[in-house]
Amino acid sequence: MTDPAPRRPSAYERYLPHRRWVEVGYWVFFALLAAVGNTITVTMEMTRAGLPFHPAEPAIWEGSSNAVHLLLVPAMVWFTRRFPLHLDTWRRQLPWYVLASGAYCLLHVVAMVGVRKAIYAAAGESYDFGDWPRQLLYEYIKDARTFLGAVLTIEAYRFLLRRLQGEASLLDAPDDDAPPVEPVDRPERFLVRKLGREFLVAAADIESLQASGNYVNLRVRGRDYPLRSTIAALEARLDPARFQRVHRSHIVNLDHVAMIEPLDTGDARLHLKDGSTLPCSRRYRSALRDRAV
Known part of the structure; x- marks a missing residue:
């Protein structure tokens, strides 16, 4: 192969x-x-x-x-x-x-x-x-x-x-009386615009999210797509069974975590399956360890 x-x-x-x-x-x-x-x-x-x-x-x-x-x-x-x-x-x-x-x-x-x-x-x-x-x-x-x-x-x-x-946005409910494409309160897909093209990204494909000013960068297949939102507002709309807050500026998709590396400071470093790393503060470390067990 x-x-x-x-x-x-x-x-x-x-x-x-x-x-x-x-x-x-x-x-x-x-x-x-x-x-x-x-x-x-x-x-x-x-x-x-x-x-x-x-x-x-x-x-x-x-x-x-x-x-x-x-x-x-x-x-x-x-x-x-x-x-x-x-x-x-x-x-x-x-x-x-x-x-x-x-x-x-x-x-x-x-x-x-x-x-x-x-x-x-x-x-x-x-x-x-x-x-x-x-x-x-x-x-x-x-x-x-x-x-x-x-x-x-x-x-x-x-x-x-x-x-x-490339920019990402939440899919909103349609203007007419038709049902929304997705549950607006729990989005399963995000609309991504890049160089005049639009395509959908499944929430399950998002590897991690990072706050950046008034934007949150969605990490998808090694690429970042900024979304106009705060990380707290987006955290409330993501599936808690899949996504975990690990830092004041980071959320991770648990399916993409390969290893949790404890640090002497009490914090941790997350190693993702694509080889990248994320910080995990001690405030969220216990919750993440319980989820990972």
């Missing part, structure tokens, strides 16, 4: 090893591009207006501004993950984003001015930001656009990743 052909990695899986470099490279490249472009523009405008300035000043101003923008990207990534912006949540999240844009501007301006003052002081000069209330308003108008653009970029990138990776 011949061994089955190895599964060909998907485009998403081939991208994963390069993902961190692509993400970091994107933000660094555009920060440098903005700094250089704005430096040239400011130099041309000040020369045209006949204003006195040192040739290095536009580079200091724009370099410091874009360097701080770059340093704030991780905070924006965290914020958008903590308060995800979707069509069904944007009204509820909008006040948080307005407050965040103000905080973003304040952090950007304070850090930017601090960097400029340090550079000027090292050259034996002093930097004057001007009238703070007026300048802050001016900077907020610019920073609000930058903040919005970054949010849209982050969300668009996440959307493309989900499309490439």
Whole structure:
């Protein structure tokens, strides 16, 4: 009997090893591009207006501004993950984003001015930001656009990743009076969309589930499909005879557990039949051991 052909990695899986470099490279490249472009523009405008300035000043101003923008990207990534912006949540999240844009501007301006003052002081000069209330308003108008653009970029990138990776959803009851395709309270199948195609995944085929922000990743045949839900809400709808919570962020299909490895900390490590592992916290270890016996 011949061994089955190895599964060909998907485009998403081939991208994963390069993902961190692509993400970091994107933000660094555009920060440098903005700094250089704005430096040239400011130099041309000040020369045209006949204003006195040192040739290095536009580079200091724009370099410091874009360097701080770059340093704030991780905070924006965290914020958008903590308060995800979707069509069904944007009204509820909008006040948080307005407050965040103000905080973003304040952090950007304070850090930017601090960097400029340090550079000027090292050259034996002093930097004057001007009238703070007026300048802050001016900077907020610019920073609000930058903040919005970054949010849209982050969300668009996440959307493309989900499309490439594939998304799952629960099958709902039909709109007419016909009976639902499945019991809505105890789904036996999930609808998966990937690159414009749709197919059904049986709940029994799900190897494990992992919480990821406002999504839960369904692990099916070595691939992950994010589902818009919390892990607690999904746990309540899964078959308790088959699925077991093993960690605050993980649920496992007991049929796919090959071995439970105790750890010195009191926790455990689960080895699944596909060779992957999952953490099992001590809070859930006893319940899992009783189920496995």
